[in-house]
Amino acid sequence: MAEKTIDLTLKVWRQESPDVEGHFDTFPAKGISTDMSFLEMLDVINNQLEKEGKEPIAFDHDCREGICGMCGSVVNGHAHGPQEATTLCQLHMRKFHTGQTIVIEPFRADAFPIVKDLVIDRGAFDRIIQAGGHITVRTGQAPEAHSVPVPKKKADTAMDSAACIGCGACVAACPNASASLFTAAKISQLCHLPQGHPERNRRVIAMVQQMDKEGFGSCSKRYECEAVCPKEIKVENITTMNREYLRALASSGE
Amino acid sequence: MLDAKIPNGPIAEKWTRHKFDMKLVNPANKRKFNIIVVGTGLAGASAAASLSEMGYHVQSFCIQDSPRRAHSIAAQGGINAAKNYTNDGDSVYRLFYDTVKGGDFRAREANVYRLAELSVNIIDQCVAQGVPFAREYGGYLANRSFGGAQVSRTFYARGQTGQQLLLGAYGALMKEVATGNVTLFPRREMLDLVVVDNRAVGIVCRNLISGKMETHAADAVVLATGGYGNVYDLSTNARNSNVTAAWRAHRRGAWFANPCFTQIHPTCIPVHGDYQSKLTLMSESLRNDGRVWVPRKKGDKRPPNEIPEDERNYYLEEKYPSFGNLVPRDVASRNAKEWCDKGYGVGQTGVAVYLDFRDAIQRDGEEVVRAKYGNLFDMYERITDENPYEVPMMIYPAVHYTMGGLWVDYNLMSNLPGLHVLGEANFSDHGANRLGASALMQGLADGYFIIPYTIGDFLAQAGPSGADPDNSAFKAAEQEAAARITRLLNVKGKRTVAEFHRELGLTMWEHCGMARNEAGLKEALAKIPQLREAFWEDVNVVGSEGSFNQVLERAGRVADFLEFAELECLDALERAESCGGHFREESQTEEGEAKRDDDNFCHGAVWEFKGVGEKPVLHKEAFAFEHVHLTQRSYK
Ligand code: FES
Numbered sequence: 077m078a079e080k081t082i083d084l085t086l087k088v089w090r091q092e093s094p095d096v097e098g099h100f101d102t103f104p105a106k107g108i109s110t111d112m113s114f115l116e117m118l119d120v121i122n123n124q125l126e127k128e129g130k131e132p133i134a135f136d137h138d139c140r141e142g143i144c145g146m147c148g149s150v151v152n153g154h155a156h157g158p159q160e161a162t163t164l165c166q167l168h169m170r171k172f173h174t175g176q177t178i179v180i181e182p183f184r185a186d187a188f189p190i191v192k193d194l195v196i197d198r199g200a201f202d203r204i205i206q207a208g209g210h211i212t213v214r215t216g217q218a219p220e221a222h223s224v225p226v227p228k229k230k231a232d233t234a235m236d237s238a239a240c241i242g243c244g245a246c247v248a249a250c251p252n253a254s255a256s257l258f259t260a261a262k263i264s265q266l267c268h269l270p271q272g273h274p275e276r277n278r279r280v281i282a283m284v285q286q287m288d289k290e291g292f293g294s295c296s297k298r299y300e301c302e303a304v305c306p307k308e309i310k311v312e313n314i315t316t317m318n319r320e321y322l323r324a325l326a327s328s329g330e
Numbered sequence: 331m332l333d334a335k336i337p338n339g340p341i342a343e344k345w346t347r348h349k350f351d352m353k354l355v356n357p358a359n360k361r362k363f364n365i366i367v368v369g370t371g372l373a374g375a376s377a378a379a380s381l382s383e384m385g386y387h388v389q390s391f392c393i394q395d396s397p398r399r400a401h402s403i404a405a406q407g408g409i410n411a412a413k414n415y416t417n418d419g420d421s422v423y424r425l426f427y428d429t430v431k432g433g434d435f436r437a438r439e440a441n442v443y444r445l446a447e448l449s450v451n452i453i454d455q456c457v458a459q460g461v462p463f464a465r466e467y468g469g470y471l472a473n474r475s476f477g478g479a480q481v482s483r484t485f486y487a488r489g490q491t492g493q494q495l496l497l498g499a500y501g502a503l504m505k506e507v508a509t510g511n512v513t514l515f516p517r518r519e520m521l522d523l524v525v526v527d528n529r530a531v532g533i534v535c536r537n538l539i540s541g542k543m544e545t546h547a548a549d550a551v552v553l554a555t556g557g558y559g560n561v562y563d564l565s566t567n568a569r570n571s572n573v574t575a576a577w578r579a580h581r582r583g584a585w586f587a588n589p590c591f592t593q594i595h596p597t598c599i600p601v602h603g604d605y606q607s608k609l610t611l612m613s614e615s616l617r618n619d620g621r622v623w624v625p626r627k628k629g630d631k632r633p634p635n636e637i638p639e640d641e642r643n644y645y646l647e648e649k650y651p652s653f654g655n656l657v658p659r660d661v662a663s664r665n666a667k668e669w670c671d672k673g674y675g676v677g678q679t680g681v682a683v684y685l686d687f688r689d690a691i692q693r694d695g696e697e698v699v700r701a702k703y704g705n706l707f708d709m710y711e712r713i714t715d716e717n718p719y720e721v722p723m724m725i726y727p728a729v730h731y732t733m734g735g736l737w738v739d740y741n742l743m744s745n746l747p748g749l750h751v752l753g754e755a756n757f758s759d760h761g762a763n764r765l766g767a768s769a770l771m772q773g774l775a776d777g778y779f780i781i782p783y784t785i786g787d788f789l790a791q792a793g794p795s796g797a798d799p800d801n802s803a804f805k806a807a808e809q810e811a812a813a814r815i816t817r818l819l820n821v822k823g824k825r826t827v828a829e830f831h832r833e834l835g836l837t838m839w840e841h842c843g844m845a846r847n848e849a850g851l852k853e854a855l856a857k858i859p860q861l862r863e864a865f866w867e868d869v870n871v872v873g874s875e876g877s878f879n880q881v882l883e884r885a886g887r888v889a890d891f892l893e894f895a896e897l898e899c900l901d902a903l904e905r906a907e908s909c910g911g912h913f914r915e916e917s918q919t920e921e922g923e924a925k926r927d928d929d930n931f932c933h934g935a936v937w938e939f940k941g942v943g944e945k946p947v948l949h950k951e952a953f954a955f956e957h958v959h960l961t962q963r964s965y966k
Contacts, residue, residue, distance in 0.1 A: 093877065109603055113713075116607050119828070126826045126881060131873050134880055136395065138568040140608045142709065143493055144399040159712075166712050191539055192878040199516070202396050206508040210501030211460045215380040215778045218451075218458035222415070225469025235462040235487060238494060242398055271460050 081107045082174035086121065088133050089181045094189050100179075110170040114157060115140060115147060117169055134193035142166040142306060145241030148248070149194045150181040155245035155304040163243065163306040183248035187255070187291045198244050200290040201258060207286035208279035209262040211271055230268045237265040239307040246301035246309075252293030257301040259287050260317035261309050267320055277324035284321055332936055332951040335739040336440045341957055342422075345444045348740070349783055353790035360385035363789050366533055366548040368520050368575055370397030370503065372496055372770055373753030374554030376777030379502035382511040384782055389546055390503065391515045391535060393570055393883075398500045401556055401568040402773060405492025406613035406706070408476060408484035409456075409770040411449035416473050420481040422446045428479050429768060430958040432658050433733070433761020434910035434926065436588070436934070439957060440740060441758045448775040453485055455778055459498040463487050475618060475656065476766040484767045489613055489705045495770055499777070518544070519883065520575040521811040523551065523582045523749065524797070524804050530579075530749035531797035534807045536815075538883060541876040543812050545804040547797035550748050550785055553579060554777065557732035557754040559592065561891045561898065562843070563835025565729035566598060566611040572887035573894045576736055576755050580939050584744040585949065587757035587936045588734035589894070590902035593764055593911045594844050595730030596662035599713055600682040609728035610713060612685070612706055614766045617655045619690035619699065620723070622646050622662070624674040624683050634676070634684055634722045645669060653965040660763045660911045660924070661965060663727035667844050668922070670726070677724045686722035727844060731769060733760040733911070734901070737936045737951070741784035742776060747792065750785060752776035757934065762910025815875050818885045823868030827885045830865045834888070834895060837861070842899050847915040851903040855896065859943055862892040893942055900937075904948065907931045919962070928960050 084105040091098030103125075108117050115137050122132030138146040142163040149164055151157035157167045172178065180194065188196040238261070246257040263280050266272030272279075288294075295314055302311045337348040355363065363386050367378040370392040378390040392400060412425040425446035430437055453471070457463065463485050464472040473482040487494035506512040517538040524532035524545065532547040558573035559565040580586045597612045623642045630637060645665055647654045655662075666683045675681050691699050696719055700707070707718045714724070735757040736744050742758075743750050753773040760768065798804075841854035865888070873879040908917040908924035909931070917925045926932075934951040 109605065111602055111715075112605055113607070116605050119607055120605055123826055123828055126828075126870060126872055129870070129872060132881060134878060138394060138399055138570050139401065139404045140569060141404060141610050143404050143490065144394070144401075144568060146394060146399050161708075162712060166709070168712065168715070170715060195878065198395055202398070202504065202507075202514070202516075205398075205501065206504040210505045211458065212505060213455075213458040213502075214383045215376070215455060215502070215782065216451075218454040221413070221454045221457040222470055224457075226465055227469050228465045228467050231462050231465040231469075234460070235464075235494075238462050238487075238497065239490065241493075242396065265462065266460050269460050269462065271458055 080110050082110060082169065082172060084108060084172060084174070085177040087177060087179045088193070090133070090193050091190050093192060098190070108169050110168070112169045113140070113165055114151070114167040114169065115165045134195045136195050137165055140165040143241060145243040148183055148243045148245055150183060150248055152179050155183060155248040156306055161306055161308050183244050185247045185253035185292070187253065188244060188247065196244070198242070200255070200292070201242050201244065203290060204255065204259055204283055204286045205262065208275070208282035211266060212275060224270050226269060234265045234268040237261045237268070237309065237313055240309050241307055243306065245304045245306060247292065249300040249304040250293065251298055251300065252296055254295045255287050255290070255292035256295040256314050256317065257305065257309055257311065259283050260313035263320055264313045264316040267316065276320060277327060280317065280320040280324050332737070332949055333739070334438060334951055335741060336438070337740065341440060341443045344440055345447060352783060352787035355786045355790045357385055361387070362794060363387065364389065364548040365550050365552060365785065366391070366546055367552045367554060368533065369400065369554035369556060369755070370500070371400035371402035371554060371556060371753060372499055372773030373777040374400065374552070375496065375499035375503045376774050377552055377554060377752055377781045378512055379499060379506050380778050380782045381785065382506035382509070388506070388512040389515060389548065390512055391518045391520060393517065393519050393538065395516055397503060397514065397516065398497060400496065401571050402496045402770070403493045404568060405770055406489045406611065407615040408474065408486035408491045408767040409452065409495060410476070410483050410765070410767040411453045411485060411771065412446055412483060413450055413453060415471060416482040418481045420483050424481065425449060425483065427958050429759070429765055430761070430955070431963060432765040433763055434924065434963055435761065435928070435932070435955060435958070435960055436591070436909050436953065437761030438758055438953060439955060444780070445759050445772060445775050448779045449771050451779055452771060452774045456495055456498050459501060461487060461494045461498040474615060476615060479765065486615070489703065492770060495774065499774070520555070521578060521886070522807045523579045524807045525582050525746065526797060526801065526803045529747045529792070529795060531795040532799065532804060534811045536811070539878050541874070541879065543808050545799040545808050547795070547799045547804065549789060549795045550750060552750045552752060552781060552785070553736065553755050554752040555755045557735065558894060559729045559732050561834070561895050562729045562838045563831045564601065564606060564609050566595060566609050569608060572890070574887050574890045577890045577894050579736060579744070579746070579749060582746070583939070584746045584749055585737045585936045585938050586734070586897060587737040587934045588901065589898040589937070590842070590905055590912050591733035591762050591910065592729060593659060593731040593733060594663040594727040596659055596666060596727050597685060597725045598728035599710065600677060600679065600724055600726040610709070611728070611730060612710060612723065612725060614659065616685060616703060616706065617662070619702070620655065620685040620687050621689060622655055622683055622685055624669045624676060628673045634686070643674070650965045657965045658763055658765065660913070663844055664913060666727055682724040682726045684722040685725045687718060688722070691719065731764055733757065733762060733764055737934070741787065742780055743784065743788060748788065748795065750781060752781060762912055815882065815886070818869070818871045818882065818889065819875060821866060821869050821871065823870050825868050826870060827881055827888050830861065830869060831884070831888045831891070834858070834861060834891060838895055838898070842902050845913045845915050846902050848903065851899050854899045855903065858892065858896045858899065865889065865892055897937060897946060900946070901935055904935060905931055926962070
């Protein structure tokens with residue numbers, strides 16, 4: 077860790093509440109240690125603002141280790157900023173250089189209303205999962221874990237999809253604000269496991285319907301979602317979802 | 331002495347018999363009961379989902395924007411279960427034994443046995459939900475070993491086990507939300523518990539988006555609100571984890587047990603600057619293949635790879651030949667501190683030790699190591715800018731988990747009827763030190779398999795609460811919570827909330843951290859009330875109450891930590907013995923190991939609130955060890 081400091085200019089989206097107009101505020105950020113995380117840099121700015129009696133920049137965060145999916149903003153046009161496969165909380169200031177201007181905006185989509193500044197409401201994701209992103213097994217119904225072996229490759233593929241943290245970067249990056257990658261990740265996790273098979277048709281139809289209902293756009297294969305995903309969820313998941321969808325339509329009545 | 335309501339009979343039959351003896355609520359009547367569940371981590375989500383499946387109406391609250399983000403999600407390493415799939419001699423009894431011993435004989439035997447017994451059901455349940463556990467080529471589940479155990483009983487999903495288990499429980503919860511039986515209340519913070527006629531009947535919470543106060547009534551309240559590690563400001567906990575719900579319940583009459591039992595995790599990324607906002611844990615599973623060392627020469631500044639083998643001190647392997655790098659967390663942490671205090675620490679600050687994978691990479695190849703720990707190594711590199719495949723990691727202990735919590739009986743009910751406490755928020759299973767991969771197990775055992783039975787017993791006997799949010803107790807609690815917020819906003823002082831939190835954290839880390847002594851604790855006990863006073867005179871909480879206001883949220887949490895911290899230090903002072911993670915310097919063996927005092931302290935210290943700044947009343951729950959005999963722990 078070779079620490080040094082840099083001076084930056086921040087342009088940050090400020091919006092008091094969902095239904096008022098927003099605007100950009102500009103702040104100098106001087107003497108920022110390159111060992112800081114991006115959110116620690118915002119903490120420092122916020123501490124200064126508070127000292128001046130001003131309202132700090134509202135931003136969501138919790139785990140600060142890239143797993144809860146709470147954080148996320150568009151930084152210089154990139155959801156979660158310039159580093160690949162990295163959430164905003166895991167991005168470090170060594171990825172920036174002195175004199176740079178950093179523009180910070182919320183993840184924008186009609187289905188993600190802005191709560192305040194950089195904070196958004198991602199409740200639509202919960203409703204997509206409610207529609208079918210689970211296996212209907214009651215507590216206590218489960219058979220012995222080893223009664224159904226799962227080929228390692230299938231389990232690994234399911235795990236690749238299950239790594240999604242539900243941050244919404246895929247939606248923010250998509251020109252159509254589609255939630256296809258998020259929805260597809262859950263569908264393919266569950267369709268790769270034998271436990272998910274009984275409900276696979278019902279699941280994909282219901283989840284895709286809900287996705288449309290929430291006002292997310294459709295996928296036009298631009299693959300911006302994959303490029304920004306902090307967990308490297310692959311667009312092959314969307315292919316799987318489409319295949320599952322057709323399969324479900326063909327065998328409707330199940 | 332407190333009565334934990336432990337059922338009679340041989341330990342292996344207690345839970346089965348108790349399930350039979352408990353009263354049942356018939357299916358039609360379940361629909362008439364309302365249950366509030368606060369928190370949506372492993373314990374809260376699994377409880378809310380399971381209770382709803384049974385027919386109860388459930389209201390589920392969380393502070394995050396979605397229940398899927400609760401801090402359980404960050405658990406990396408794994409979950410224990412006594413499946414004995416590896417045929418290495420594991421059993422329910424051995425898991426029970428290891429947990430009691432690992433907890434340094436300060437947990438309740440009957441609870442721990444039940445936990446071990448239920449561990450096997452948890453794995454079944456999670457697999458059925460589609461949790462993608464690691465598997466072997468035959469399609470069967472893979473296991474690994476974890477600190478404090480000599481058998482391989484830990485199930486895992488890469489380095490994201492907590493995430494996968496939580497998403498399983500979250501899926502179950504979403505399934506119940508879809509039925510209309512569970513109502514979700516995200517971005518709500520519980521600010522008070524409502525008690526009527528000595529029964530918990532509801533909560534007051536703040537809608538974090540609108541700032542509005544809300545009251546909710548129910549027939550029973552379940553708290554699954556996690557631990558209090560953030561009293562240290564810097565910890566591995568998520569930034570928003572807090573003690574408020576538990577503390578407010580304590581102030582309303584729920585007793586708090588063993589608050590001084592905190593766990594310092596040995597493998598975290600060291601502190602690197604005063605702007606630091608959190609400490610990042612590196613899963614302890616790394617100790618399976620990584621070797622911990624410091625240079626033999628004091629202040630050796632050579633790069634680690636230039637220090638020859640015979641000048642490296644693999645102090646854990648030398649001191650504990652049979653457990654080596656896999657000693658329990660408290661032992662590993664304390665040894666790291668000891669070598670750093672003696673001046674052998676490494677890195678710029680000298681407050682770190684090496685965790686070296688050189689030998690594992692030579693033995694198994696980089697690919698094998700990458701397959702096991704790839705994401706952890708990536709995370710390490712992202713934070714520190716160093717490549718652990720080439721240079722050893724640097725680690726240092728950090729606050730990670732809190733074994734203390736609200737006191738509960740065998741039914742997981744607090745002394746306050748109607749208030750049930752699950753997961754890290756209660757005190758019961760881990761004693762003075764929690765073994766690795768046991769937190770996930772406890773959260774899910776409590777939520778899936780214990781509370782669904784025991785809450786029925788309570789409701790069948792107590793009947794509906796008849797609570798009405800228009801009742802005066804609700805109104806009074808709501809007004810009190812609102813008044814407190816107004817008071818916070820009206821101080822209009824000069825120091826930020828974060829500054830107070832940092833100062834409190836430093837005091838706690840110094841005097842009530844890895845090692846504690848009478849003088850230090852007394853100093854902390856003098857300092858904390860002063861700091862609390864300064865807070866209420868000089869804190870600056872900007873913004874308004876009627877809007878989304880993160881400064882105000884944190885201010886309320888820090889205000890509660892400032893009250894709670896005093897109880898933690900008092901408990902640490904009162905317990906003049908060492909046990910598990912509670913190391914009193916006055917009580918150690920000649921070799922510097924923790925020395926228990928079973929004659930005077932073989933009990934849970936259970937505190938009753940008497941007012942801020944007033945001395946709380948100490949009650950005791952005696953612990954009897956009929957199966958795992960009291961011995962000095964030895965991992966040599
Ligand atoms: S804060 Fe949890 S992922 Fe960034």
